[in-house]
Amino acid sequence: MMYPRVVRIHKVVEETKDVKTVFFPFDERVEPGQFFMVLIPDVDEIPMSVSYLLDESKGFTFKRVGDATNKLFEKKAGDLIGVRGPLGNGFNIHGEKILFVAGGTGVASVAPAVEKALSQNRETVVALGAKNREELFFVERLKERGAEVHVATDDGSIGYHGLVSDLMLELVEGDSFDLVVTCGPEQMMKKVVEVCSKKGLDVQASLERHIKCGMGVCGQCCVCGGLRVCVDGPVFDGETLSKCRDFGLFKRDASGKKVYIH
Amino acid sequence: MDETADAIKRVIQSGAGAVVTKSIGREPREGYPNPTVVELPHGILNAMGLPNPGVEAYVEEMKELTNVDVPVIGSVFSDSEKGFSFLAKKMELYGADAVELNLSCPHAHGYGFEVGSQPDLVENIVKTVKETVKIPVFAKLSSNVTSIVEIGKAAEEGGADGVVAINSVKALKIDVDLKKPILYNKIGGYSGRGIKPIGVRCVYELAKEISIPIIGAGGVEKGEDAVEYILAGASAVEIGAGVYYRGLTVFKKVCKEITEWMKRNGYNAVDEFKGVALR
Numbered sequence: 368m369m370y371p372r373v374v375r376i377h378k379v380v381e382e383t384k385d386v387k388t389v390f391f392p393f394d395e396r397v398e399p400g401q402f403f404m405v406l407i408p409d410v411d412e413i414p415m416s417v418s419y420l421l422d423e424s425k426g427f428t429f430k431r432v433g434d435a436t437n438k439l440f441e442k443k444a445g446d447l448i449g450v451r452g453p454l455g456n457g458f459n460i461h462g463e464k465i466l467f468v469a470g471g472t473g474v475a476s477v478a479p480a481v482e483k484a485l486s487q488n489r490e491t492v493v494a495l496g497a498k499n500r501e502e503l504f505f506v507e508r509l510k511e512r513g514a515e516v517h518v519a520t521d522d523g524s525i526g527y528h529g530l531v532s533d534l535m536l537e538l539v540e541g542d543s544f545d546l547v548v549t550c551g552p553e554q555m556m557k558k559v560v561e562v563c564s565k566k567g568l569d570v571q572a573s574l575e576r577h578i579k580c581g582m583g584v585c586g587q588c589c590v591c592g593g594l595r596v597c598v599d600g601p602v603f604d605g606e607t608l609s610k611c612r613d614f615g616l617f618k619r620d621a622s623g624k625k626v627y628i629h
Numbered sequence: 630m631d632e633t634a635d636a637i638k639r640v641i642q643s644g645a646g647a648v649v650t651k652s653i654g655r656e657p658r659e660g661y662p663n664p665t666v667v668e669l670p671h672g673i674l675n676a677m678g679l680p681n682p683g684v685e686a687y688v689e690e691m692k693e694l695t696n697v698d699v700p701v702i703g704s705v706f707s708d709s710e711k712g713f714s715f716l717a718k719k720m721e722l723y724g725a726d727a728v729e730l731n732l733s734c735p736h737a738h739g740y741g742f743e744v745g746s747q748p749d750l751v752e753n754i755v756k757t758v759k760e761t762v763k764i765p766v767f768a769k770l771s772s773n774v775t776s777i778v779e780i781g782k783a784a785e786e787g788g789a790d791g792v793v794a795i796n797s798v799k800a801l802k803i804d805v806d807l808k809k810p811i812l813y814n815k816i817g818g819y820s821g822r823g824i825k826p827i828g829v830r831c832v833y834e835l836a837k838e839i840s841i842p843i844i845g846a847g848g849v850e851k852g853e854d855a856v857e858y859i860l861a862g863a864s865a866v867e868i869g870a871g872v873y874y875r876g877l878t879v880f881k882k883v884c885k886e887i888t889e890w891m892k893r894n895g896y897n898a899v900d901e902f903k904g905v906a907l908r
Contacts, residue, residue: 369668369873373806404663408807412663447807451667580666584873585677586630586651593630593639621659623632623651624682625689 369582371406371449376442377424382504386472387440388418388428391450397425398457399480400550400573400602404581406449407442411435414578414597416476416550417453420483428475428504454581455601458571462545464490467514468535468559470551471497474505476573477550485512493517494538496531496551500524532558544568553628557615560608570605574614577621587623590614630872632681634693637701640872644880647700649867650690652731653716654706654740657683661814667802672823672848673870674802676736676814679706684719691723700726702767706740710750710757721762728764730754732780733771733796735818742771742796748783755787765790767844772824772831773799781835791842793867794831798824798847821870822848829861836862836907850874852886859899860906 378390397417405427406412413435419426431440442448458480465484469477474495484491496519497503503518503525510516518526519534527534532555539547539562549559550573563570576588576596583598590596591603591611608614617625630636631651640648660680667674681687684705694701703720705728707713717728732745732754745751751768758766768784770777772795781792797818804811825848832845842865845858850871858866871879887899896902 368670369666371664371667371804371811373804406664408809410662411813412665449664449804449807579660579663579677579680580675582666582668582873583876584630584673584870585666586632586636587680589630589633589636589639591635593633593635593637595630595636619633622657622680622682624657624686 369451371404371412371451373447373449376446376448377444379442379444382428383502386428386430386504388426389439389442389448390419390424390426391448392423393425393450394423395453397453399460399483400457400476401453401455402601403427403450403452403454404578405439406451407435407438408447408449410438412449412451414454414575414581416573416601418475418478420479428472430472451581454597456599458548458573458602460484460487460489460546460548462489462569464544465492465546465548466535466538466544467491467493468531468547468549468551469493469495470531470555471502473549473551473573477548478505478509480548481509481514482512485514491515492538492542492544494519494531494534496520496534496555498522531555532562535559536562539566539568546571549573553615560605560614563605564609571602572608573601574603575601576618587619630877634690637690637694638697639877640880641697641699643877644884645699645868647702647865649702649729650704651681652679652704652706652734653681653684653687653720654679655684655712655716657681657686664812667811668873669802669819669823672819672821673873674800674812674817674819675797676812676817678814679734679737679740684716688723691720691725695724702727702729704729704731704769706731706734706737708739708744710754713754714757714761717758717762717766721764726764727767727790728758728762729767729769729793730758731769731796733769735771735773735797735799736814736816742773745771745780746774748779751780752783752787755784755789759788767791767793769793769796770831771796772827777831778834778838781839785839785841789841791844791864792835792839793844793846794835795824795828795847798827820847821874822850824848825854825857829857832858832863833861833907836904849883850879852883852890855883855887856890856902859903862904862907864903
């Protein structure tokens with residue numbers, strides 16, 4: 368039922384100065400790329416992709432950016448939150464060789480997909496982008512699992528100096544992939560999808576929109592001709608996104624007004 | 630699925646015979662923070678808080694709906710006669726085929742049923758709007774009143790072309806783990822399965838006392854739910870929560886199921902069984 372399950376946080380891990388992971392007991396199956404509506408009592412209920420998929424527990428990894436995430440950032444083991452989900456479709460992992468492209472906190476939703484691909488013995492290349500070395504996370508986690516990890520930073524403090532979408536261009540020039548999976552800022556994903564459609568590569572991107580009901584009724588999160596991010600997404604394929612006039616262009620605020628993406 | 634032109638078009642493609650927009654006000658409103666919607670065992674509880682981009686911005690959505698094949702009903706909310714008629718006029722200019730006056734939202738302070746529970750005010754609002762626009766005017770009524778019939782009569786007296794009954798029912802859910810109301814706004818409106826008998830009762834009572842058409846709403850998810858409303862005197866039904874229970878195909882499914890029921894019962898037209906339960 369679409370009602371928040373109240374759970375006790377059992378572990379909190381600091382990933383960077385502004386990024387934390389909270390783990391909570393949840394023993395049901397969740398697919399990489401699916402999300403929960405996370406209730407932070409008295410503040411808000413916000414969508415968060417799963418970043419850890421363990422048998423007995425699941426995790427969310429998030430950056431403090433607003434009221435809800437700031438409040439969640441203060442939570443400790445033993446504190447209560449509500450989780451409603453898993454929601455949405457998740458990534459459809461297929462093919463022999465997969466390229467994952469993540470920017471900023473997008474790696475949180477991509478990481479479990481990388482782990483799933485590795486566990487199915489698929490060849491897995493990951494490109495991670497961040498502003499600088501300090502804001503990168505999950506690099507060691509993914510390397511240890513056996514992924515080939517490339518890093519790009521805006522300031523060049525580590526790895527490729529520049530945008531992860533440019534790093535991705537180099538990677539697809541020199542190699543062939545059966546699937547590209549991406550999550551991160553929408554302008555970055557837009558570039559990734561454009562590159563993929565030019566090269567005829569299969570691509571899936573995970574979109575973020577303001578979500579209210581999370582059950583496909585209110586219409587707040589609609590994109591691309593009435594597709595609901597909460598139930599038809601959040602993962603859409605390149606074919607759908609290429610025809611989508613709002614992808615990379617605008618989102619809608621809580622009132623339903625268009626807000627253009629810069 | 631009533632906020633943007635794209636979403637509304639998808640509902641039309643899914644088989645809806647007419648569409649009602651989200652309720653639009655004069656200024657943009659973000660509505661309440663989440664949780665705004667939760668599912669309960671027998672229905673859906675929501676307190677959206679009338680989010681809308683404001684009537685000036687809504688022209689962008691409405692102009693994309695001018696060439697659709699079904700009637701578009703513009704829903705509006707306000708706290709005064711003047712406000713309602715201003716918004717109704719805008720909707721008419723934007724190409725709406727009819728306007729629905731939201732006199733019944735149960736969770737927005739100063740609006741909705743706080744306006745729609747006073748018969749004199751309802752009559753004046755409908756009258757003022759009728760004097761302002763040429764398109765049909767429907768009044769959406771609340772069950773959260775002592776007598777919905779009294780309000781329905783007031784709307785009829787004011788010249789309404791029809792009434793819609795009912796909006797969601799004022800309700801509260803307290804979470805026993807958090808020991809507090811689950812919705813951010815605490816009080817919400819209950820819709821879906823659990824309120825159908827209330828909706829059907831309201832339509833039945835109204836149909837006995839007023840002669841303008843009634844649109845039934847509340848808990849329609851199957852053809853037989855719509856049939857119940859029609860037997861009680863409704864001319865049409867609205868579907869909201871049913872989109873959750875049966876997906877967007879709910880519209881086609883309900884139409885098909887009504888037709889099947891009619892075949893089983895030997896009816897060829899809706900008018901043949903409309904209000905039969907009132908006899």
